Every structure is written in structure tokens, then in C-alpha cells.
Amino acid sequence: MTRPERGPSLWRFAAPQHFYPLAGRLAPWFAALAALLTIAGLWIGFVVAPTDATQGQVYRVIFIHVPAAWMSMFIYLIMAFWSAVGLIMNTRLSFVMSQALAPTGAMFCFVALWTGALWGKPTWGAYWVWDARLTSQLLLLFLYFGFIALTRAIEDPRRGDRAGAIIALVGAVNVPIIYFSVQWWNTLHQGASVSVTKAPSMATTMLTGMLVMAIASWMYTIAVVLWRVRPMILERERHTEWVAAELDRLAPGAARKSGGRA
Amino acid sequence: MLSTFFAVLRRDLLLAWRGRSDVLVTLAFFIIVVCLFPFGVGAEPNQLRAIAPGVLWVAALLACLLSLHRLFAQDYADGTLEQLLLSREPAALWVMAKVLAFWISTGLPVVAVAPAMALLLDLEQGGLPVLVLSLALGTPILALLGAVGAALTLGLRGGGMLLALLVLPLFVPVLIFGAGAVEAELSGTGALAHLLLLGGGLAGAMALAPIACAAALRISTD
Numbered sequence: 001m002t003r004p005e006r007g008p009s010l011w012r013f014a015a016p017q018h019f020y021p022l023a024g025r026l027a028p029w030f031a032a033l034a035a036l037l038t039i040a041g042l043w044i045g046f047v048v049a050p051t052d053a054t055q056g057q058v059y060r061v062i063f064i065h066v067p068a069a070w071m072s073m074f075i076y077l078i079m080a081f082w083s084a085v086g087l088i089m090n091t092r093l094s095f096v097m098s099q100a101l102a103p104t105g106a107m108f109c110f111v112a113l114w115t116g117a118l119w120g121k122p123t124w125g126a127y128w129v130w131d132a133r134l135t136s137q138l139l140l141l142f143l144y145f146g147f148i149a150l151t152r153a154i155e156d157p158r159r160g161d162r163a164g165a166i167i168a169l170v171g172a173v174n175v176p177i178i179y180f181s182v183q184w185w186n187t188l189h190q191g192a193s194v195s196v197t198k199a200p201s202m203a204t205t206m207l208t209g210m211l212v213m214a215i216a217s218w219m220y221t222i223a224v225v226l227w228r229v230r231p232m233i234l235e236r237e238r239h240t241e242w243v244a245a246e247l248d249r250l251a252p253g254a255a256r257k258s259g260g261r262a
Numbered sequence: 263m264l265s266t267f268f269a270v271l272r273r274d275l276l277l278a279w280r281g282r283s284d285v286l287v288t289l290a291f292f293i294i295v296v297c298l299f300p301f302g303v304g305a306e307p308n309q310l311r312a313i314a315p316g317v318l319w320v321a322a323l324l325a326c327l328l329s330l331h332r333l334f335a336q337d338y339a340d341g342t343l344e345q346l347l348l349s350r351e352p353a354a355l356w357v358m359a360k361v362l363a364f365w366i367s368t369g370l371p372v373v374a375v376a377p378a379m380a381l382l383l384d385l386e387q388g389g390l391p392v393l394v395l396s397l398a399l400g401t402p403i404l405a406l407l408g409a410v411g412a413a414l415t416l417g418l419r420g421g422g423m424l425l426a427l428l429v430l431p432l433f434v435p436v437l438i439f440g441a442g443a444v445e446a447e448l449s450g451t452g453a454l455a456h457l458l459l460l461g462g463g464l465a466g467a468m469a470l471a472p473i474a475c476a477a478a479l480r481i482s483t484d
Contacts, residue, residue: 142431149427153418162481163414167428170410170474174432177463181435185442 014091016233017242023226023233030223037216044209061119062206067214069112071221072140075105079147080172083165092236093229095161098168099151100228104221106144113137132183139178143171157236263355270346270356274363277336288329288368289375295321296379307384314383315393315444319437321379322372322397323404327429329368330408331415331422333360334479338416344483353476361402361409361472369401385444392447392457399460400440406464406471407432413478436463 013019045063052059079098086094116134117127128134147168154160237243278285299317303309337343346356376397377390385393411429415421443456 139431139434142427146424146428146431149424150414153415153420153424159481159484162484163478166410166474166478166481167414170407170432173470174435177435178431181438185438 014093016093016096016237017240019093020230020233020246023230027223027226027230030219030226034216034219034223037212037219041209041212041216044205044212049205049209050203055123058119058122061115063209063213065112065115065119066210067217068108068115069137070214071217072105072109072112072137075101075108075221076140076143076168076172076175079105080168083168086161087165087169092161093233095165096229096232096236097225099161099164100225100232101221102144102148102151103228104224106141106148108217108221109137109141109144113141132179132185135182136175136179139182140175143175147171263351266349266351267355267359270359271363274360275366278363278367284329284332285367285371288325289371291328292321292325292372292375293379295324296382299383310383311385314380314385315389315441315448317383318376318380318385318393319397319400319441319444322369322376322401323433323437325372326369326401326404326408327426327433328422329364330405330412330425330429333364333409333412334416338483343479347480347483353479354472357409357472357475357479358468361405361475364409365402365405369397369405373397373401386448389444389448392453393444395457396440396443396453396460399457399464400436403436403460403464403467404433406467406475407436409475410471410478413475413482416479416482436460439463 013022041063045060049060049063051057079101082094082098082101085091086098113134116137120129121127147164150167151160151164154163234243234246296317299313300310303313334343337346347353373394376393380390380393408425408429411425411432414428415425418424439456439459443453443460446456447453
């Protein structure tokens, strides 16, 4: 650093060069926390929590289903947030963050839909009903797919970043509209035959298990995103000296060897 | 400022008129998609009557989707788009003019033909005015939202499929309220709420979509 230090400012981590080592240092901690909390949460959910009076053992899927559904929605909001930050402040790292979040969000979305289907078959008698929540979750998955497909289809990272940010923001504006329209559509068509909203009052252990699993999902998301961001940073900053030094440290002589072979 | 709007509008409409076959292809597509449904679900009149609003709306939506790529592609290819972006006129303004011209040349014919297609599906005649009105309010929203997607996918490989993936989830509310309006009218609840929501959606889309679209065009031509 040639610049004089102006005290420890968190802003300097907005620079990919500084964020890269920080991400590497933090990721294992979040991963360890995620593993511990997952074990604890699953133990509470599958062993400690009592069997549900009306649903039997099937209800235990909520310990995965509900946190996954929460995460899928939060992640879209965070993605939109980073996209807005990127467009406004013109920070490269923000776009990288939003793109690193998308696959995890889509994964949670899919997990929520899949576990919901497995729960629905024994409970409702059908893998899928066109319930407002299910439908809006499905549309959210499509929004994720659209974002991922668009950012992957554009080769120029500058254009890809910004195009992805715009579609993420347009999607974020539309998510509430989609949600309410689907809800209205649903009530018009089949009435409230299936209501997920009226959850029966939950035993404290069940709630605890669910919350622990939710925090575990957060930790997992943070760990995975930090890990995913690192190679993305290296790829984008590959023309800089610090990346060359870092690559040399990761695989000494690899660059020279491949150069020699060619 | 308004002179720019009308100049772009006039130019795009003139281009659409000179290439009338493109417009007719969109219309033919709409008609054929509607005609496919009886083959798929059977020609039972009651069933056709029940699905008619949804079928007409989905067909109109697909017709709009498949013609969206034409909105900017030609101007992008011959450099007109860059010149427009370089000009001092606000981009949202001429984007609005282009989208309006696009809607007049592809959406309006579909709206005009829809009542005739509704008769093929034996839709009750009382629903026809609401069908036309809902399409007239809804298809401009599709064009506006689609324009953002078209601007983002400009010049990309496999742009058509990508465009569909991007904009179809956004089209869902329009489809719900559009088809819902006709069904509400026929079931006796009245279509006013649906039509007002469509109108509100159109007003919101007219205010926001041209800005997003202009930003997307800047990114794509950068």
C-alpha cells in the first residue's frame, strides 16, 4: 500500500483485491457454523421434536422446506440489493456478489418446491396444486433461471453485470405484483381449499428446530457465496499483478509450465 | 421533444407498413395457435367455451413474444440505434415511440382479430367487448415489459429463447388479469376490477419500462 492508511475502514473491502483474502479467511468459519447448526437443527427436528398430532411424521419436512423457502426469497432480495448498489456506485464486486448468490437462491427455490411436493403427496394427495404460494415460488425459480441464463449468455463481463442487474431489479419490482396477482387468481379459481397460511400453533421445539435450520441456511449461503466469489474475482482481475502473484502462490510454476508446453 | 417522439413513431410505422408481411405473419401465428387448441383438447363446445379466454390470451402473449426480437434488432444491426442513443433527445421518449409503433403494428391487429377468433371457440358474445378491452389494455404492457427483455438480449446467441425465459414470468400477472377479466364478466362478477388493475399496470409500465429499456439499450450497445 502506497496510500497512507486512513484507519480501518470497511469500505476498502469493496475492492476485489482486499475482499479476496477476507472471503478466503471467513468462508471456512461460516461453513463450520453451517455444519454444526445443520446437525443441531436436524437433530432437534428429527429426534427431539414430537410427532405432529394431525400430520404424523410427514410434517418433519418443514425443517428443510421452510428455511429453504425463506432463503430463496431473501436471496432474491439481496441479489437485487447488490445489483442496485452495483448500478449506483459502479462497484465491480457488487455484481460479482449478486451473480454468486443466484445459483444458491435457485437451489433453495428448487429444494423448497421439491420438499413441498414430497410433503403435498401424503398430505394433500397431490404432488402439486396451483396454490398461490407454490405458483409464486415456481415463478421465482424462473426469475432465477432468467437471471443466471442472461448473465451466462453475455460474454463481456461488463455488459453481463449490468444486464443482469437490470433484470434482477425488474424482477424485484415484479415479485410482489406476481405474488398478489397469483394469490388473487388462486382465490378466484378454487377458493381456499388448501391453506398453508393457517399453520397450527407450533410446539416450541418445532419452532426452535426450524429457526436453527434457517440460521444454518444463512451460514451455508454465506460460506458458499464467499467461496464462489473467489474464483470469479480471480477470473475478472486476471490482468492484474496481485492475481498473477496469487496464482503463482496457488500453483507454483503452473503458468510457466503450461506456457512451455504450448 | 414531442417532435422526436412523432418522428420516431412515424418512421417505425412506415417501416412496419413497408414490411407488411412481418405483421401478417404475427397475425397468422396468433390465428394458428388459437386453432391448435381444439385439436389438442377436443372440439367439445362446452370445454372450448370454458378455456376460450385463456387460450386467446396465451396466443396473444405468444404472438407478442415471438415478434419482440424485431423491436430493436434491425436498428441495432444498421447502427440507427447507436445514433439514437448518441442524440440529445431523452432515450425514454423515443423508446416509448418505438414501443408504441411496435404495439400498433403487432398488438393492435391481434386485438382486432381476437373477437373473430373468440367466435371460433364459441365464447359467449357478452364477453367480446371485455375481451377486446382487456387485450387493448394488456398487450401494451406485454410490449413494454418485453421491450426491456429485447433490449437486454440484443445481439446475443440464442436470444429468442433467452428473451422468453426472461419475460414470461413477468407476463404472468397480465395474463391473470387479462383472461380473468373475461371470465369475471361471463361469471357475472363484472370485469371492472380486472380492467382497472390492467389500466393501472399499463400506467405503471409506461412510466417505468421505457427508463429501464433505455438503460438496457445503453448497456447492450456499450
